[in-house]
Amino acid sequence: MTATGQPPEERSWTVGVRRRALAALPPDKLLPDSQPSYVASWIYIFGVLSLGALVTVIASGTILATKGPGWWHTSSLGHFFNSLHLWSVELFFFFMVIHLWAKFWMxxxxxxxxxxxxxxxxxxxxxxxxxxxxxxxxxxxxxxxxxxxxxxxxxxxxxxxxxxxxxxxxxxxxxxxxxxxxxxxxxxxxxxxxxxxxxxxxxxxxxxxxxxxxxxxxxxxxxxxxxxxxxxxxxxxx
Amino acid sequence: MFAAIINLNGHAGYVHWGFIDLSVPNLIVIVAMFVVFLIALVAPFPGHRRRGRS
Structure with missing residues (x-):
């Protein structure tokens, strides 16, 4: 116990952050094993499709940044990753716009x-x-x-x-x-x-x-x- | 193969409608988004069965 009457761990900012995080997002809410039945509709998949496209954008962009323009303009593998980066961006916006429409209208x-x-x-x-x-x-x-x-x-x-x-x-x-x-x-x-x-x-x-x-x-x-x-x-x- | 059907190296066509000025490729993407949106609204979701039905 301290002079303030609280155990040392009670005053720790990490404990405070952890408690607030757990209160806001308990593990079963953060990683649920089921969803409401209304989620079983194609209109609900565009968020996760946007997320998938974004992962591809980041992964292909990381490879492009590592190798540089001399690689993505001259080699066939570089052309492939350049195209993969472009088309994953196109899909990211494509899915994101449909996600936006769906969420706006509901x-x-x-x-x-x-x-x-x-x-x-x-x-x-x-x-x-x-x-x-x-x-x-x-x-x-x-x-x-x-x-x-x-x-x-x-x-x-x-x-x-x-x-x-x-x-x-x-x-x-x-x-x-x-x-x-x-x-x-x-x-x-x-x-x-x-x-x-x-x-x-x-x-x-x-x-x-x-x-x-x-x-x-x-x-x-x-x-x-x-x-x-x-x-x-x-x-x-x- | 697709490039053999449509020449992707040429200039894009444009649609003029009043103050709206759209390239054909952009128009195709917008129409495709509308179509996918509508299909997502009406297409049955696989494996989903309502309670009370078999």
Whole structure:
């Protein structure tokens, strides 16, 4: 015991952080073994597809950064990884846009999920310059053309003095470190918030005609889903 | 093989609709996203059975 009357471990910041983390995300919530039955729908898979595409983007980008432009422009294996990086980015945006549409039309910010929605929306916004700096880091004429056009566009909006799209070193640093760090950090926060609040239930047409259950569904709570007669949790393996 | 069907080295075509100016490749991607979105809404999910049914 200390002079404050608390055991030393009670005052430790690591203990405080651990307790708050466990209270917010207990292990069975962080890594669940089942999901609500409404998750068994194709419309719910685009989040994890975006995540899969992002992993491919990071993995292929790491290989490209290790080997350099002299490799990705001249060797067949370099061409392959260059293409893999490009198409995984295309798929990342493709899946992310459909994920965005799905979540927008089901009002995914219901049930205290505002931060889930905001981290997802900000991820989308940050991913755009992450991709743009990649297009201008290719080290070819295409990159040169895009960077000069984008430089004009940035200058026209008045933000062109904060960074120089014609500066390869600066843009490459943005592309391989700063913006990926932001995207990965935001995606991590987004996924942890989804785990904390649970996957948003769909809006049910039947609830629109039943005022009592409509309130619960509008809040995005489990009560709203159960009141509409949805089945209970179902195993992911099912 | 796909490149033999469509010349990917040429200039992209553009669709002009009022102030909207879209390249055909971008239009194809947008249409594909709509189609995938609609299919995801209506396609049955494999292995999912509602409670009370076999």
């Amino acid at each position: 009002s995914a910010w219901r049930g205290g999920r505002a931060r889930v929605w905001m981290t997802g929306a900000i991820t989308f916004i940050v991913a755009i310059p992450a991709a743009l700096t990649g297009y201008i880091s290719q080290q070819n004429f295409d990159a040169q053309w895009i960077s000069t056009q984008a430089k004009d566009a940035m200058n026209a909006t008045g933000i062109g003095s904060f960074f120089n799209l014609l500066n390869f070193g600066q843009m490459y640093g943005y592309h391989v470190f700063l913006l990926p760090l932001a995207v990965v950090g935001l995606v991590a926060a987004h996924v942890l918030l989804v785990r904390k609040h649970g996957v948003v239930p769909p809006l049910l047409l039947s609830d629109l005609t039943t005022p009592a259950s409509a309130t619960a569904t509008a809040r995005g709570t489990a009560a709203g889903t159960a009141s509409a007669g949805s089945p209970g949790p179902v195993s992911e393996a099912e």
